[in-house]
Amino acid sequence: MTIRDLLAAARPTLSYELFPPRTPAAQSTLEQTMDVLAATRPDFMSITYGAAGTTQGASRDVVRRLAADHTVPPLAHLTCVGQSRAELVAVVEAYLEEGVQDFLALRGDPPRGQADWRPHPDGLLYAHELVALVREVAHAHGVTNLSVGVAAFPAQHALERFRQLGLDVLRAKQDAGADFAITQVFYQVDQYTALVEDAAAAGIRIPVIPEVMPIVNTRRAVRAAELTGVDTPAELCAALEAAEDDAAARAAGVDHAARLARGLLDAGAPGIHIITFNQSAAALELVDAMGLVRG
Numbered sequence: 646m647t648i649r650d651l652l653a654a655a656r657p658t659l660s661y662e663l664f665p666p667r668t669p670a671a672q673s674t675l676e677q678t679m680d681v682l683a684a685t686r687p688d689f690m691s692i693t694y695g696a697a698g699t700t701q702g703a704s705r706d707v708v709r710r711l712a713a714d715h716t717v718p719p720l721a722h723l724t725c726v727g728q729s730r731a732e733l734v735a736v737v738e739a740y741l742e743e744g745v746q747d748f749l750a751l752r753g754d755p756p757r758g759q760a761d762w763r764p765h766p767d768g769l770l771y772a773h774e775l776v777a778l779v780r781e782v783a784h785a786h787g788v789t790n791l792s793v794g795v796a797a798f799p800a801q802h803a804l805e806r807f808r809q810l811g812l813d814v815l816r817a818k819q820d821a822g823a824d825f826a827i828t829q830v831f832y833q834v835d836q837y838t839a840l841v842e843d844a845a846a847a848g849i850r851i852p853v854i855p856e857v858m859p860i861v862n863t864r865r866a867v868r869a870a871e872l873t874g875v876d877t878p879a880e881l882c883a884a885l886e887a888a889e890d891d892a893a894a895r896a897a898g899v900d901h902a903a904r905l906a907r908g909l910l911d912a913g914a915p916g917i918h919i920i921t922f923n924q925s926a927a928a929l930e931l932v933d934a935m936g937l938v939r940g
């Protein structure tokens with residue numbers, strides 16, 4: 646069953662985002678995290694795709710492991726960064742051969758140390774072209790059981806100057822063959838509902854899964870804002886700073902994320918995608934606090 650099929654079923658999905666490990670110690674932490682999180686019976690786990698060659702290989706290894714285990718379906722992130730069209734075709738072909746059915750097609754962030762994004766000379770410019778490429782490769786190989794996701798940006802949508810372009814871009818992704826979207830991190834339920842309602846009014850019907858990040862310390866709050874450009878809410882920063890120890894800070898971060906997740910589910914979100922930072926404790930506490938019924 647693809648993620649598209651899961652989203653067509655009535656119950657909300659539960660899923661996690663992992664990133665590829667860079668060291669043997671990180672690899673071992675990731676494996677433990679995957680095992681612990683698999684016990685919550687998630688619908689899928691997504692694996693990010695870095696700009697550097699080595700982490701791309703590590704992403705592929707994690708996706709392969711999940712695909713081979715047949716327990717939790719992998720959602721393979723793919724980006725246009727630093728790869729020619731032919732290289733992207735080869736990656737998609739390899740994944741399809743390994744039984745991967747779900748892809749998240751992204752443009753990607755620039756490699757570390759590079760301020761602006763530059764396409765590969767023989768590569769793709771925008772994410773919607775990658776959606777089309779995945780569809781083309783699947784079609785050429787006779788694979789029909791496939792779903793393709795894309796990124797959506799509720800916090801950006803709240804800004805008037807980005808709104809129309811954001812909707813046009815999301816529509817281009819849908820027109821290219823996207824089946825669903827996963828959002829960037831954000832902190833206000835009304836930003837999500839505004840995006841979904843405006844998208845529907847513009848003829849965009851794909852389900853939009855919100856991403857929720859339990860922010861469990863001040864360092865992570867600062868880093869999340871740097872990476873996404875979305876300010877961490879002042880009341881969450883204050884609660885993290887006021888916490889007496891790590892456990893109290895984690896409780897504050899999980900509580901904040903759980904209230905957001907419950908609000909999103911009440912507003913009709915088709916699932917919750919949890920950013921884990923490859924750690925299981927906060928994610929598990931969040932799943933518990935959300936009260937998501939797993940069948």
Ligand code: FAD
Binds near residue numbers: 754797830
């Ligand atoms: P695009 O849709 O290509 O948009 C990129 C920029 O171009 C945007 O500013 C958009 O407005 C503009 N644009 C698009 N089409 C047009 C057009 N026709 N005309 C003019 N402007 C246009 N990054 C990674 O490197 N690896 C990951 O694994 C990863 N995972 C992510 C997962 C999620 C759920 C999200 C939300 C983001 C993730 N990112 C990841 C970050 C993402 O790659 C960046 O946010 C990137 O800047 C935008 O990606 P996109 O896929 O939306 O790109």
